[in-house]
Amino acid sequence: MFIPIEFQKALQKTQQTAIVIEASYDESPALLRSRFGGTPYWQGGVNAPTDNDGNCLALLAQINFAELPVQTDLPAQGILQFFIPKNDDDYGAELDKLGSSGKMLTQFWPNPCADKARPWPGGDAHADDLVPVFGAHSLHFNQKIDYAGVDTIECAEALGANPFEVLEDIALNEKEETLFYDAISDYTALHGHKLLGYPYFTQGEPRVNSDYRLLLQIDTDMENDNDIMWGDNGVGHIFIRQADLRSQRFDRVWFYWDCL
Secondary structure, three states, X not given: OOOOHHHHHHHHHOOEEEXXXXXXXXXXXXXXXXXXXXXXXXXXXXXXXXOOOOOEOEEEEEEEXXXXXXXXXXXXXXXXXXXXXXXXXXXXXXXXXXXXOOOOEEEEEOOOOHHHEOOOOOOOOOOOOEOOEOOOEEEEEEEEEEOOOOXXXXXXXXXXXXXXXHHHHHOOOHHHHHHHHHHHHHHHOOOOEEEEOOOOOOOOOOOOOOOXXXXXXEEOEOOOOOOEOOOOOOXXXXXXXXXXXXXXXXXXXXXXXEXX
């Protein structure tokens, strides 16, 4: 594994437990199950989230914390949902505003119960809607150890310097640089869907510091029957401040995505 000692030490400092998510297309996941897309769990007496024109938003993700395989900084139970507009060129994100949730709305049910459920009035996303997820995808969770990628703010903070400037100082030749990036890619494995851990970006790190950590990453996923696509093979991120995560203030998230 060709990783210079400076990066080995820095990456060890960033070690964190993440929850890897495997998505699989599912026409009718059980009501309380975690999912990307599809029809959300909903309770009576609470208005469905809508856009400025009164149209119901589309479910981006529903996470049932009771299904997670390990105790983390996330709640031990409850269902967290993220909703976005059905027709917005940026999927409801305000990409030029750091820390903005844009038009995304969240809903957290601390004590979900099938007996409290009421029909969802919004319907699912259709082929003519502009959303990154079409159809419901059931989710399966596994624990993993995650490390910050070279282009993340956490790696820079662990190194105490710009990672790319450190690489220049190490003066790797072309072959060594290729070996380094191959090794670091295997070591960090940032691609895919995940809760917590570290993000990867197609266009570079948008954060200026690590105040915001990754809460949820939804990657482009066209495996088998899956139908998840962010623009041109992009990736979606939901970030949150640590203090807001501890206090379960999920309405204060930062919604961001980028693509090739």
